[in-house]
Amino acid sequence: MEKALVLLLGVAAWVGVAALALFVVEYWGDDNQVLAFIPILVAVVIAWAIGEAVTQRVFTPQEEGE
Amino acid sequence: MAILENAFRRRDLHDPSIISFIFGNTWMAPLWLIARLYLGYQWLLSGWGKVYGDSRWIAVDGQDGQSLRSFWERAVTVEGGRGQIRYDWYRDFLQFMIDHEWYTWMAWVIALGEVAVGLGLIVGLFTGIAALAGATMNFNFLLAGSASTNPVMFIIAVLVLLGWKVAGWIGLDRWVLPLLGTPWQPGPALTEPLSRAPLHRREPSPG
Secondary structure, three states: OHHHHHHHHHHHHHHHHHHHHHHHHHHOOOOOHHHHHHHHHHHHHHHHHHHHHHHHHHEEOOOOOO | OHHHHHHOOOOOOOOOHHHHHHHHOHHHHHHHHHHHHHHHHHHHHHHHHHHOOOOOOOOOOOOOOHHHHHHHHHHHOEEOOEEOOOOHHHHHHHHHHHHOOOHHHHHHHHHHHHHHHHHHHHHOOOHHHHHHHHHHHHHHHHHOOOOOOHHHHHHHHHHHHHOHHHHOOOOOHHHHHHHHEEOOEEOHHHHOOOOOOOOEEOOOOOO
8 A cells, every 4th residue: 555655645645746737838838948947947956856855765666787 | 700709809999088078978968958959949949930920830720730841942942053952862851741731740750759859858858869860850851951949959869869877867857767778788677567666766875
């Protein structure tokens, strides 16, 4: 159960990044690419932090040579 | 014969450490993230306009891909003995696609492909493949005589492609690549039974 929830959270975080990127493109478009970049970058950092702080505690990806 | 044997004797040539660091060290992941997001946003911006909105290429009233057809027709036009396309074989290729109405389905491939490349680069999923697909599209636009942002995007895509191992480290590749592996070294998701969870549960370290 814990594994499923953590996996769901990790997947949801990255789906959220994709959804936010589409939202930004639709509503901000080409007007100001620097400003459009910021929310996407913040969302990616949040999703990455969820992966490192939460997902990593339950799952750990195999490292090279492992 | 001895010359050939000597010339092509198996040797492993190693990259300089700076190259290995740039293209293979996870410390460089933040830099690749910036490149990836820039490239991904450009593709998403371009692709989304073709998928959705008033000037979309697909799912329109009538035949799909009319905008693509116009683009191809402009590209193959030769005026005063000189056209946009420098290579005859590429002009013939575009003309073949126009004659056979390939723009109806190629419009879907390009529009959805650009969105997929954009999203793939932004979330860092199969980053190398997304960069390769993007570079291929840039290359085709350049061959068709459309410069625009394509040269810059092509260069960035090639760099991201070279840094594929770390370009998606701050992204889904961090999790997906170790699971799936590579064609030359399949990962646990493809080699182990499903019952043995491919994502390994971390065991508490002793002490």
